[in-house]
Amino acid sequence: MKFSRRTKVGAAVACAASFALIATGCSSAGTGTTASASPVELTVTTFGTMGMDALYAQYEASHPGITIKANNIDTGGNAQTDAFTKIAAGSGLSDVTAVEEGWLGAIQNVSSQFTDLKAYGADAVKDRWVSWKVDQATDKDGRIIGYGTDIGPEGICYNSKAFAAAGLPTDRAAVATLLGGSGSTWDNYFSVGEKYQKATGKAWFDQSGFIWNSMVNQLPEGYYTKDGKLNVENNAALKSAWTKLASANAAGLSAKQSQWDWNKGTSFTDGTFATFMCPGWMLGVVQGQVKTAGGDAVGATAGWDFADVFPGGATNWGGTFLTVPTQSKHPKEAAELATWLTDAKQEVAEFQASGAFPSVKAAQTDPALAASTGISAFFNDAPIAAILSKRAEGVKAQYKGPDDSTIQEKVFGPSAISLDQGVSGDKAWADAMTLFNQLIVNK
Known part of the structure; x- marks a missing residue:
């Protein structure tokens, strides 16, 4: 969703070197296996204010045997560095890893290291998002590698x-x-x-x-x-x-x-x-x-x-996707969590918590989105949802x-x-x- 420009130029060279390692096959990621019936811990890495923190307990309560270990990185720029370091190493990525729009193109260069969510029902839910959000997350081979959270009008x-x-x-x-x-x-x-x-x-x-x-x-x-x-x-x-x-x-x-x-x-x-x-x-x-x-x-x-x-x-500035790296040992459960976190009800809750405007069409028109929230109260009771809905009109994905x-x-x-x-x-x-x-x- 959000990115930092504080990183020094030298870090860009290191990142470019990481890309080169990935491209030449110097690292490899495990393909992951379907989880057993035993208790499963899912790790989730997000960044900035994505509004998801309060949702994890809800998911755990409705999914016995699943526990969620969350890691929220301060900025998208630091999350990008973290992700590509772990891609190059071939280990360490969370089961569900948030990817920001600005570096999604670089992720698609190594999209084979991310699960094709079509294997876990992406085709059945892809119409929930504005169409250009799905297009952004579809790689050159037609694989859907991310589920959209917010957009940034x-x-x-x-x-x-x-x-x-x-x-x-x-x-x-x-x-x-x-x-x-x-x-x-x-x-x-x-x-x-x-x-x-x-x-x-x-x-x-x-x-x-x-x-x-x-x-x-x-x-x-x-x-x-x-x-x-x-x-x-x-x-x-x-x-x-x-x-x-x-x-x-x-x-x-x-x-x-x-x-x-x-x-x-x-x-x-x-x-x-x-x-x-x-x-x-x-x-x-x-x-x-x-x-x-x-x-x-x-x-x-x-x-x-x-x-x-x-x-x-x-x-539009920013917007995020939830991906399931092939490093995950629990891709089925991770995909199910990503699906739930990006359903309309959850995207409304994320907006109410952080102002992250939904990419899911049903969430954009949900009456609850327009209800008074903490974020609206802070901005002098501005009709945040109505304003962002209007600001989203005419946006074209670059x-x-x-x-x-x-x-x-x-x-x-x-x-x-x-x-x-x-x-x-x-x-x-x-x-x-x-x-x-x-x-x-x-x-």
């Missing part, structure tokens, strides 16, 4: 107290209009940001990396073309977006925050920045950061709200190639940080192209 989180201090509207409908409504553009978003910065002297957004990620994801083609070819160098659409982001930095709109840190959450409570990129799963991150900083659990002191608008139109996550994190990640540090857009772009050739083209 994006809206704008904004701090109503910060907006009020700048004389901007605070009502979420008025904020959506201010930012351009259905015709919102990045130019408009940055223009309002400049007005905010001049009125308050404070930053408009937290840092450049998340902005860049959102810009890339909403393009018809990102780092790869639809037919799987690299699409970075001489890409006019990417360069145009980069130029806009560089100009916003030059205007002082970035708060230059460290990703996934935000000064232990205090930057969400002290007005350091006013807006934040929010796919559904990020709502839980915002709430968690405010709580970490000692802010009010229901937003009364934090002032955060959620608007039905996004610069440049509909886009093809993610095998090195998509590496390009995002290790090629453009350092250059996005350098933009925040005052490096010019042209210099930062040139540095990204150097890394692109080192880590991707000539690896």
Whole structure:
């Protein structure tokens, strides 16, 4: 679902080396066998705020003999490193392993090391998901290797107290209009940001990396073309977006925050920045950061709200799949657990716990999804489900190639940080192209 860009460039080289080992057959995974009737312990590795923790006890209660041992890794980036280290080693992957959209392409390069869920009923349940979610998890041989959990339609989180201090509207409908409504553009978003910065002297957004990620994801083609070819160098659409982001930095709109840190959450409570990129799963991150900083659990002191608008139109950031590696000794039981965790009722519960918007169609229209929840209360009783449902309209799945996550994190990640540090857009772009050739083209 979610990924970090904190990992150093050297880690990308190590990861690339791991891919090479896998590709040349230097590691192998066991095929796994059907579990016996004896008690079974299933291990599950997730990451970030996926909202599943409270569900495991329910499953154990309704499935005597099954116990679940859960491991939640802090970020998707760290989960990616963990997964590929264990793929290369040929051991250590959990029976159910969560895989993020951004590195699903790399997983599909080694899809033979993941169970074809058709062997355990995938064809009978595949219509539960939006069709493009199933397509993403289907490898080139037609094997379904993952069951979809959430998708990541994006809206704008904004701090109503910060907006009020700048004389901007605070009502979420008025904020959506201010930012351009259905015709919102990045130019408009940055223009309002400049007005905010001049009125308050404070930053408009937290840092450049998340902005860049959102810009890339909403393009018809990102780092790869639809037919799987690299699409970075001489890409006019990417360069145009980069130029806009560089100009916003030059205007002082970035708060230059460290990703996934935000000064232990205090930057969400002290007005350091006013807006934040929010796919559904990020709502839980915002709430968690405010709580970490000692802010009010229901937003009364934090002032955060959620608007039905996004610069440049509909886009998707992230989304996760539950896979069953062939390393599992209990593939049947693991597949059954993955099936249950991604059924409509459970995806509604995951949304209520974390804001992770369901990829299952029945969950998206379940009345319980719209009911007041803790995550909605935190965002000033915003109708989170209704907003995310609208933000999901028009989303088209962008093809993610095998090195998509590496390009995002290790090629453009350092250059996005350098933009925040005052490096010019042209210099930062040139540095990204150097890394692109080192880590991707000539690896």
